[in-house]
Amino acid sequence: xxxxxxxxxxxxxxxxxxxxxxxxxxxxxxxxxxxxxxxxxxxxxxxxxxxxxxxxxxxxxxxxxxxxxxxxxxxxxxxxxxxxxxxxxxxxxxxxxxxxxxxxxxxxxxxxxxxxxxxxxxxxxxxxxxxxxxxxxxxxxxxxxxxxxxxxxxxxxxxxxxxxxxxxxxxxxxxxxxxxxxxxxxxxxxxxxxxxxxxxxxxxxxxxxxxxxxxxxxxxxxxxxxxxxxxxxxxxxxxxxxxxxxxxxxxxxxxxxxxxxxxxxxxxxxxxxxxxxxxxxxxxxxxxxxxxxxxxxxxxxxxxxxxxxxxxxxxxxxxxxxxxxxxxxxxxxxxxxxxxxxxxxxxxxxxxxxxxxxxxxxxxxxxxxxxxxxxxxxxxxxxxxxxxxxxxxxxxxxxxxxxxxxxxxxxxxxxxxxxxxxxxxxxxxxxxxxxxx
Numbered sequence: 001x002x003x004x005x006x007x008x009x010x011x012x013x014x015x016x017x018x019x020x021x022x023x024x025x026x027x028x029x030x031x032x033x034x035x036x037x038x039x040x041x042x043x044x045x046x047x048x049x050x051x052x053x054x055x056x057x058x059x060x061x062x063x064x065x066x067x068x069x070x071x072x073x074x075x076x077x078x079x080x081x082x083x084x085x086x087x088x089x090x091x092x093x094x095x096x097x098x099x100x101x102x103x104x105x106x107x108x109x110x111x112x113x114x115x116x117x118x119x120x121x122x123x124x125x126x127x128x129x130x131x132x133x134x135x136x137x138x139x140x141x142x143x144x145x146x147x148x149x150x151x152x153x154x155x156x157x158x159x160x161x162x163x164x165x166x167x168x169x170x171x172x173x174x175x176x177x178x179x180x181x182x183x184x185x186x187x188x189x190x191x192x193x194x195x196x197x198x199x200x201x202x203x204x205x206x207x208x209x210x211x212x213x214x215x216x217x218x219x220x221x222x223x224x225x226x227x228x229x230x231x232x233x234x235x236x237x238x239x240x241x242x243x244x245x246x247x248x249x250x251x252x253x254x255x256x257x258x259x260x261x262x263x264x265x266x267x268x269x270x271x272x273x274x275x276x277x278x279x280x281x282x283x284x285x286x287x288x289x290x291x292x293x294x295x296x297x298x299x300x301x302x303x304x305x306x307x308x309x310x311x312x313x314x315x316x317x318x319x320x321x322x323x324x325x326x327x328x329x330x331x332x333x334x335x336x337x338x339x340x341x342x343x344x345x346x347x348x349x350x351x352x353x354x355x356x357x358x359x360x361x362x363x364x365x366x367x368x369x370x371x372x373x374x375x376x377x378x379x380x381x382x383x384x385x386x387x388x389x390x391x392x393x394x395x396x397x398x399x400x401x402x403x404x405x406x407x408x409x410x411x412x413x414x415x416x417x418x419x420x421x422x423x424x425x426x427x428x429x430x431x432x433x434x435x436x437x
Contacts, residue, residue, distance in 0.1 A: 046392050046436050047180070047238060049246070049383050050088035051305040053365075053428035054079045055421045057095045061153070061168040064097040068107035071115065075416075076108070078408050078425040081117035085405060086397050086430050090236055091125070091177045092248045092305045094229075094428075098173030102130045105175045113177075125177035131189050133173035133229045135159075136166030141220045145206070164228035165252065174250055176234050183235035183243055188288040190231040195269065196221045198276075199285055202265035202318070215260045228252035228266065231273055233288075233296070238437050245302040247274055253309045254317040255375075261318065267309055268318040274304050275324040278331075278386070303435070304331070304384040307365075307428060311378040313358035322382075331384045335391040336362050337431050341398030341409065345377060348401075349411075352376040364396050365428045366412065383433040390436045397430040 056079060058064045067073040083091065097104060105128045114122050136159065138151045144160035152158060159165040166172050176182075195201055204215035216224055227249065234246040251270035257263040276282040276295060283295020296302060304325065310317035312326055326333050338361040346353040346360035352374035353360070364381040368374060385391060399406045410424040421427050 044436050045239060046434050047090065047244075048086075048088045048432050048434050049090045049303045049305060049385070050086060050430055050432040051092040051094070051248075051307065051381050051383055052079075052083065052430040053094040053250070053307040053381060053426060055095045055423070055426035055428060056093075057097050057172050059167070061170070064104055065099060065107065068104055068111060071111035075420050075425060076112050077117050080108070080112035080115075081120050082397055082408050082425060082430055083113060084117055084120035084123050085408075086432055087121075087123060088430075088432055089179045090246055090303075092246070093175045093177065094250045094307045095172050095426075096175045098130065098133045098135075098170030098175075102128055102175075105130050105177070109177070123179075125179055127178040127180065127182045129176040129178070129182055129184070129187065129232065129234045130173075131230060131232065132191060133166075133170055134164035134191055134225050134227055135162065135172045135229055136169040137163045139163050139220075139223065141217075141223070143216070143220065143224075145215065163225050165256075172229060172250070174229055174232075174248060176232070176246060176248060178234075178236060178246075180239075181237040183237055186235050186243075188233040188290075188292065190233075190273070190286070190288050191225065191227060192289050193226050193231070193273075193287060194221075195224050195226040195266070197285060197287075198226060198269055198272070201226075202268050204260040204262035204265050207259050215262055226266070226273060227270060231270070231277075233277075242437065243301070244437065245296060245300055247277065247296075247302055247304045249274070249306045251306065251309050254315075254321070264316065264318040264321075268321040268324075271308055271310060271321050272324050275328055278302060278304075278328075300386075301389060301437070302386050303389075303433075304382065307381045309380055311358060311380060314356045315375050315378045315380075325382070325384055330387050332387045332389055332391055333384065335394050335433070337364075337383070337394035337396045337433060338362060339396035339398035339429065340400040340403075341406070341429075342377065342396060344400050345398075345411070349377070362396075363398075363429075364431055366409075366423070367427060368412075381428055381431045383431050385433060385435045392434040392436050394431075394433040397432070 142149045150158045150161045153168040203213040206215045229250045231249040235243045251267045252263050254264035254267040280298045287293045310322035342363035343360040349369045351369040351371050353376045362379045363377040365378050369376050412422045416422050
């Protein structure tokens with residue numbers, strides 16, 4: 001073949017290969033970046049998703065049911081009023097003690113949410129999702145390595161040996177309240193997923209031994225559950241046959257442990273669970289409580305909601321824990337919920353808050369401020385829609401002290417400790433995000 005003809009052929013072949021590469025790249029990008037199609041997009045509607053660690057857990061089994069039956073408990077009334085003022089369509093409530101048959105959720109609806117609190121308009125949630133929590137369920141193992149196996153409820157030592165911390169079964173549970181129908185048939189729970197079954201799990205290490213990742217013995221790891229409460233995928237029917245997966249949990253606080261960092265590493269991997277679940281290439285190892293394997297189907301809409309117990313900048317969480325979500329390309333983080341009360345209280349309470357690097361307008365929790373350990377006010381609670389969903393607006397329910405609604409959140413008062421957490425409602429703030437489908 002003449003040299004000029006050979007050169008032309010090579011040039012043509014090179015152009016064809018380049019075009020093929022470009023086409024493949026575009027197709028690969030489209031597979032990831034193309035928004036999932038919702039039917040009848042021209043009928044778009046706005047839905048408010050919210051999370052609220054209401055801190056209505058009680059110190060004795062059965063006590064929450066008693067308080068819910070009265071309709072007069074001050075803390076529960078304040079929590080209900082916050083929900084009435086915020087008016088979410090779909091709501092996760094953390095630290096809501098579990099009782100079978102939705103007993104607590106039904107009483108909260110009937111005696112508090114359905115009743116006007118100080119002039120607020122009642123709110124009805126016809127649909128609820130409540131399942132068991134790992135909290136306070138005895139493991140029969142010495143999980144805190146203190147030399148004793150505690151199986152009698154009622155003490156912190158018992159909670160340390162339970163699958164999730166709690167002085168009795170069901171304490172610190174969670175519940176979903178929805179004004180939109182729930183697709184119960186396709187809901188998934190992951191209460192029994194084992195931590196060891198997560199590839200590359202950050203299993204804690206006993207610093208007293210040379211062996212790696214050996215805080216828990218093999219027989220303990222054989223039963224140790226990843227979720228300190230539970231992880232749920234609750235499909236919400238948003239209309240016209242469309243669904244949004246409400247992915248809810250409550251990772252353990254990354255503290256109350258030792259140099260092994262068993263709570264910090266667990267918090268990290270509880271958060272990682274959702275990062276893997278929403279990634280079709282990473283969630284194949286996951287199995288639910290019915291044995292169904294895999295994560296979220298490609299093209300599904302979702303909203304992740306939780307008290308994550310992790311701040312992107314401050315606090316004691318394991319490095320990068322919450323960044324697995326807030327830096328996730330599959331999640332829309334274009335808008336961060338804010339409040340006027342967060343910056344005000346950070347300045348007023350000062351102490352360790354003055355050393356924080358994060359924006360106090362993003363804070364969602366009012367924690368102890370004393371130096372040197374704080375941890376101070378943090379961003380702990382999140383509502384995170386998928387990247388293909390438009391965020392219309394958002395807020396953290398933390399009014400300024402001049403606002404007539406400020407007494408609903410208030411500030412820490414030791415006199416309120418016997419009834420709860422030292423606040424009129426909770427040490428956390430309701431977080432809401434309005435999204436359009």
